[in-house]
Amino acid sequence: MNVSAATASLYEQYVSEMQQIADIRYSAAVLQWDQETYMPAGGADARSRQIATLSEIAHSRFITDSMGSLLKSLSDRDDLNEELQKNISLSLYDYEQQVRLPASHIRDLSEASSKAFHSWMDARRANDFSLFEGSLETLVALKKVEADLLGYENHPYNALLNEYERGATTTLLDSVFAELQIPLKELLEKIRHCEQVDDRFLKQYYAESDQWxxxxxxxxxxxxxxxSGRQDKAAHPFTINFSSKDVRITTRIDEQDISNMTWSTIHELGHAHYEQGLPAGQYGLPLGEYASLGIHESQSRLWENNVGRSMSWCEHFMPLFKHHFPSQLGEISASKFYRAINKVEPSLIRTEADELTYHFHVIIRYELEKELIGGQLNTKDIPAFWNQKYLDYLGIRVPDNRQGCLQDVHWSHGSFGYFPTYSLGSLYAAQFFHAAKGAISDLEKQIRSGNFRDLLTWLNQSIHRHGRRFTSEELCKQLCGEGININYFMQYSTDKYRFIYGFQTEEGIL
Structure with a gap:
């Protein structure tokens, strides 16, 4: 299809405007990255204002009447090719969503989030939820307003879910989680009756400098x-990008546990691979952005668990572990290491949880957020709700708020609706890894030899390069021939853990 000169001119105008808006947003992101890594505590108030100002400017520029007219004019053109049409249709969808949010709301939310982050940090240090409660209450109120402004069917939480996982609803998640819990509980019950693996060697002194x-x-x-990237340290590991050529990850180091740093680093690496794989030529445009948070989490969980907790990975990396930590790991075999890093046991901290009980950490947060946004739960009652759910689902008592409801940074960012994508990501990861093994016949052998290039290339070609062209389910169907299916995760988990724990089970889940 040949694009007319008039259409080409309009499209170039659109690209220029979108990229300038992206420049502003990424500038705010640089300030956010600095806030969570190097900024002195005294800069908190001014930084909140700076980020809020840039966020408001970017939002205001995007929701102008002239931008709306430009998008609608381009959407009516019949000489745009598929790529250009997709950018315009996605930008028009974003515009119609964002125009419902006044610039003042964006500023209020940004400023409240920046302040809440520092309140959260103070509350964690003091192990005192009350120090965070006021800021959190403000954010919850703003997110309820946002849900009303965006509009929703059945439940206000659906409006917030849609911001991270387009099309996701409480009805869908209730169904997926209900379907997942039954076989997952059965698998956990089998493991509970087996002899526990020994992971004590992971929890000894590992110097921070050596870990780094x-x-x-x-x-x-x-x-x-x-x-095109770098790593730094943060209180809560995260990934942020300013383009596909500048992707920053962070990790957290616990000198008494080598696991904390290792798999948070690999988790963030998965996010970074996705961001670095997005098409650089689509900077500022929808086709240069990730498909959804569920797909983003599928990439982090695939690298963290399907690759990074595999026997093949352990066999390759044991010499490197022993080189850096000879006194701690010199006598440990790859097989013993593999069992230890896959120990299944109910625990307090989501980011340190095994990949089976992990889903219950997510379900607890999902149920809490749903009630909080729905108005059935008050902010002050979060600790009690949290503690009861951990007892109900995981059978453990939460000793304090630092190890309980203050452990995650997400709420301080106003990220309500994010947590369910972690479980969706794990389910998609198992499905995608199954497809990758079908496409790369010797994948396990490659991982054992330290060759990760073919897998990364396959992910680049199958997922990353598409940007937002497809929804999560469209992408899954294209790769796997079907939508999300928990059986891939359950088959992967059953095959893996019956070897680690030595129990018998019926053959064939898929």
Whole structure:
């Protein structure tokens, strides 16, 4: 299809405007990254204002009448090719969503989030939820307003879910979680009756400087492009990007637990691979953005668990572990290491949870957020709700708020509706990894030899390069021939853990 000169001119105008808006948003993101890594505590108030100002400017520029007219004019053109049409249709969808949110709301939300982040940090240090409660209450109120402004069917939480996982609803999630819990509980019950694996060697002294050097070597071997990214430290690991050529990840180091740093680093690496794989030529446009948070989490969970907790991965990386930590791991075999890093046991901290009980951490947060946004739960009652759910689902008592409802950074960012994408991501990850093994016949052998390039290339071609062209379910159907299916995760988990724990089970889930 030949694009007319008039249409080409309009499209160039659209691209220019979108990229300038992206420049502003990414500038705010740089300030946010600095806020969570290097900024001195005294800069909190001014930084909140700076981020809020830039966020308001970017939002205001996007929701102008002239932008709306430009998008609608382009959407009516019949000489746009598929790629250009997709960018316009997605931008028009975003515009119609965002125009419902006044610029003042964006500023209020941004400013409240920046302040809440520092309140959360103070509350964690003091182990005192009351220090965060007021800021959190403000954010919850703003998110309820946002849900009303955006509009929703059946439940206000649906409006917030849609911001992270387009089309996701409480009805869908209730169904997926209900379907998942039955076989997951059965598998956990089998494991509970088996002899527990020994992971004590993971929880001894590992110097921070040694862990840091190991993490950099790990990233390099697992194909992190250090010319287009970097790693730093943060209270809560995260990934942020300013383009596909500038992707920052962070990790957290616990000198008494090598696991904390290792798999948070690999988790963030998965996010970074996705961001670095997005098409650079689509900067600022929808086709240069990720498909959804569920797909984003599928990439982090695939690298963290399907790759990074596999026997093949352990066999390759044991020499590197022993090189950096000879006194702690010198006598540990790859098989013993593999069992230890896959120990299944109910625990307090989501980011440190095994991949089976992890889903219950997510379900607890989902149920809490749904009631909070729906008005059935008050902010002050979060600790009691949280503690009861951990007892009900995981059978453990929460000793304090730092290890309980203050452990995640997400609420301080106003990220209500994010947590369910972690479970969706794990389910998609198992499905995608199954497809990858079908496409790369010797994938396990490649991982064992330290070759991650073919897997990354397959993910680049199958997922990353498409940007937002497809919804999560469209992408899943294209790759796997069907939508999300919990059986892939359950088959992967059953095959893995019956080897680790030595129990028998019926053959064939799929």
């Amino acid at each position: 050097q190991f993490s950099l070597a790990l990233l390099e071997r697992m194909e992190f492009d250090l010319q």
